[in-house]
Amino acid sequence: MKAAVAYEYGGPLSIDEVEKPDPGHDEVSIQIETAGLCHTDIHAVHGDWPAKPKMPLIPGHEGVGIVERAGSSVTNVKEGDRVALPWLAYACGSCEHCISGRETLCLQQENAGYTIDGSYAEYARGFGKYVNKVPDGVDPIDAAPLTCAGVTTYKAVKESEARSSELVVVFGIGGLGHLAVQYARIAGATVAAVDLVDKKLELAKELGATYTFNPKHDDVVEELQKMGGAHAAISTAVSPKAFEQAYQSLRRGGRLVFVGLPAENHIQLPIFETVLQGLTIKGSIVGTRRDLDEVFQLHADGHTTVLRETRTLDTVNESFDDVMHSRMEKPRIVFDFRSN
Numbered sequence: 049m050k051a052a053v054a055y056e057y058g059g060p061l062s063i064d065e066v067e068k069p070d071p072g073h074d075e076v077s078i079q080i081e082t083a084g085l086c087h088t089d090i091h092a093v094h095g096d097w098p099a100k101p102k103m104p105l106i107p108g109h110e111g112v113g114i115v116e117r118a119g120s121s122v123t124n125v126k127e128g129d130r131v132a133l134p135w136l137a138y139a140c141g142s143c144e145h146c147i148s149g150r151e152t153l154c155l156q157q158e159n160a161g162y163t164i165d166g167s168y169a170e171y172a173r174g175f176g177k178y179v180n181k182v183p184d185g186v187d188p189i190d191a192a193p194l195t196c197a198g199v200t201t202y203k204a205v206k207e208s209e210a211r212s213s214e215l216v217v218v219f220g221i222g223g224l225g226h227l228a229v230q231y232a233r234i235a236g237a238t239v240a241a242v243d244l245v246d247k248k249l250e251l252a253k254e255l256g257a258t259y260t261f262n263p264k265h266d267d268v269v270e271e272l273q274k275m276g277g278a279h280a281a282i283s284t285a286v287s288p289k290a291f292e293q294a295y296q297s298l299r300r301g302g303r304l305v306f307v308g309l310p311a312e313n314h315i316q317l318p319i320f321e322t323v324l325q326g327l328t329i330k331g332s333i334v335g336t337r338r339d340l341d342e343v344f345q346l347h348a349d350g351h352t353t354v355l356r357e358t359r360t361l362d363t364v365n366e367s368f369d370d371v372m373h374s375r376m377e378k379p380r381i382v383f384d385f386r387s388n
Contacts, residue, residue, distance in 0.1 A: 051169035052364045054105045057095030060365045061107075061168075069165070069173035073119040076176050078133060083167040084110030084192035084356075085381040086223065087286060088135075088309070090368050092162050096311040101162040109135040109160040110195040110382075111167025112188045115179075122176030130188065131179040132195040132344075133167050135159050135334050138175045152333050168361060170385060180340045183348040190347060190354040193223060193380040196334065198343040198352070201228035201284065203335035204307045205235055208280035212236030217278040218257075219294045220285030220308060221248040223380040228282050228307075229255050230352050240278065242268055242290070245374060251355060263293070272297040284308045288315040295327070303328040356380040360387055 111133035139154035241252035277299025
C-alpha cells in the first residue's frame with residue numbers, strides 16, 4: 049500500500065510502498081478514504097515535543113474509512129462500516145482514569161500517528177473498541193477534521209463551562225479555533241475571536257463570533273477588559289504569547305483552557321493575581337469516544353460547518369509547509385484518498 053512515512057525527525061515525508069497492516073483479534077483494518085492534516089502531525093514529524101513519537105512513523109490521527117477486516121473479538125463495528133481513527137487509538141479501560149470517564153488521561157494509551165502508525169496511508173490498523181462509527185450523511189471529508197479538531201475543541205468548550213449569558217474568547221481561529229467558535233455558540237455563549245489574520249476573523253464572524261480582535265492593531269486585553277473581561281478563554285493558538293493574553297483577558301473568577309501545544313513549552317503567569325482573582329487554569333486534551341459521538345451527531349444535525357480543502361497525499365510535504373506559513377485557503381487540509 050502507499051503511505052507517507054517519516055524516517056527521521058525534521059526530515060521530509062516519503063511516499064513509499066509499505067506492508068499493508070494485518071489486524072489482530074481485537075483490531076480492525078480500515079481502508080482510508082480521508083485523512084485530516086493536524087498541526088500535531090507536523091510537531092510529530094519534527095520531534096518538537098518532550099515525548100517523542102516512534103520512528104519510522106506514518107502520521108495521521110484524523111483518519112476516516114471503511115472497515116475492511118475485523119478481528120474475531122471485535123463486536124462494536126463490522127466490515128463495511130465507516131469509522132473514524134482518532135488520536136486516542138487505545139486505552140486500557142481499567143485504570144482509575146478510564147473507569148471515571150477520563151480515558152484520554154490513561155497512562156497506557158496509544159496515539160494514532162504518534163506511538164503507533166496512523167492514517168496517512170491507504171490502509172490503517174485500529175483497535176476495534178476505539179474507532180467511532182461515522183453517522184450516515186456525514187461527509188468523510190468533514191468527518192476527518194471532526195475526529196480531532198472537532199472533538200478537541202468540543203471538549204475544551206465543555207471544560208470551559210461556557211453557558212448562556214457568558215462571554216467566551218477563542219484565541220486562534222484555525223483548524224481548531226473555527227470549530228471552537230461554533231461549539232461555544234452552541235453552548236449559548238457570546239463569542240469573541242482573536243487572530244493575527246483578518247481573513248480568519250471574517251470567517252469567525254460568519255461562524256457566529258460577535259466580536260473580533262487582531263493583536264496587530266487591537267489591544268486585545270484592554271478591549272476585552274472594557275467589556276468586563278471574559279468569563280472563559282480558550283487558547284488554540286501555537287504561540288505562548290496568545291496564552292498569556294488569554295489569561296490577561298479574564299474577568300475575576302474566569303476560566304482559562306489550554307488547548308494548543310506550541311513548540312515553545314512555557315509561559316509566565318502571575319501567582320498573586322491568579323489567587324486574588326480566583327482564576328482557574330485547565331488543560332484539555334482531545335475528547336473521549338462519547339465526546340466524538342456527540343460531535344458527529346451535532347454535525348449530522350446541521351449545527352456545525354467544517355471549513356476545509358482537499359488535496360492528495362502526494363502533496364503532504366507542500367501541505368505541511370503551507371500549514372506552517374498559514375497559506376491555506378481554508379483552515380483545514382484533508383487528504384482525499386478517493387481521488388488518488
